[in-house]
Amino acid sequence: MTLKYKTKGFVFKKNNVNESDRIFSVFTHDFGRLDIFSKAIRKTVSKLRSGIDIFFMSEIEFIQGKNRKTLTDTAIIEKFDNIWQDLEKFKTANRIGEILDNFIKGEEKDEEIFILISEVMEKLNIQKPFRETINQPIIFYYFLWNFFSIQGYRSEVQKCAGCHEKLNPYNIYFSGKEGGIICGNCAKSKKNCPEPCRRINSDIVKILRLILSKDWQTLSKLKIEQSSQKLLSEVSENAIHAFCPSIMHYTIT
Numbered sequence: 130m131t132l133k134y135k136t137k138g139f140v141f142k143k144n145n146v147n148e149s150d151r152i153f154s155v156f157t158h159d160f161g162r163l164d165i166f167s168k169a170i171r172k173t174v175s176k177l178r179s180g181i182d183i184f185f186m187s188e189i190e191f192i193q194g195k196n197r198k199t200l201t202d203t204a205i206i207e208k209f210d211n212i213w214q215d216l217e218k219f220k221t222a223n224r225i226g227e228i229l230d231n232f233i234k235g236e237e238k239d240e241e242i243f244i245l246i247s248e249v250m251e252k253l254n255i256q257k258p259f260r261e262t263i264n265q266p267i268i269f270y271y272f273l274w275n276f277f278s279i280q281g282y283r284s285e286v287q288k289c290a291g292c293h294e295k296l297n298p299y300n301i302y303f304s305g306k307e308g309g310i311i312c313g314n315c316a317k318s319k320k321n322c323p324e325p326c327r328r329i330n331s332d333i334v335k336i337l338r339l340i341l342s343k344d345w346q347t348l349s350k351l352k353i354e355q356s357s358q359k360l361l362s363e364v365s366e367n368a369i370h371a372f373c374p375s376i377m378h379y380t381i382t
């Protein structure tokens with residue numbers, strides 16, 4: 130007997146295989162990551178193709194075979210149209226997809242991750258008047274740091290991750306390896322500093338605190354200076370390398 134399953138999920142990767150087949154990587158509500166084989170989906174007559182594509186939230190039905198899962202039915206839940214019409218939004222979705230692909234390898238249900246993905250994609254899809262447009266990277270960072278947090282790598286941003294003392298805003302560092310923000314004394318005592326420690330400023334502390342407390346209202350109105358944006362990108366890379374050493378060349382641009 131073949132077992133049939135139905136769930137909903139966010140498609141974060143697609144790979145063409147054979148002449149007209151495709152493998153979709155989907156973060157599903159009920160099973161976590163699934164890599165699902167879709168037979169002949171690239172043929173124009175395929176009835177499956179309209180319901181699933183990269184960055185769709187789709188309802189999917191599949192059967193579990195001996196070696197793989199095969200897609201049997203699809204329906205669109207949300208297409209996130211604006212992401213497809215805006216290159217910057219599309220790039221952000223791509224980065225989110227890359228993180229999911231690199232960090233989540235096996236099947237494991239995780240409601241929190243599913244909710245975070247849905248929340249971030251909805252935020253990314255909102256189309257605002259030009260002047261109100263929030264900067265795209267902050268949506269990615271919002272995803273990234275909260276994703277790490279759910280995965281068990283919540284960064285300490287309130288006090289020094291090394292000695293647990295109060296932070297002096299003029300002498301602070303970030304070290305993914307140490308688990309967050311560290312004070313000048315702790316940074317000095319690390320033999321391997323200045324790498325992988327990175328000197329930061331109080332803007333970064335503020336941004337990370339807002340991200341981890343999920344205060345989107347304040348975050349979306351924040352004007353972030355270019356120098357702090359660069360710093361935030363470096364600190365995020367530092368964290369990615371500390372939490373997932375297998376990603377050697379991940380660069381946030």
Ligand SMILES: [Zn+2]
Pocket residue numbers: 289290291292293294311312313314315316
């Ligand atoms: Zn310290």
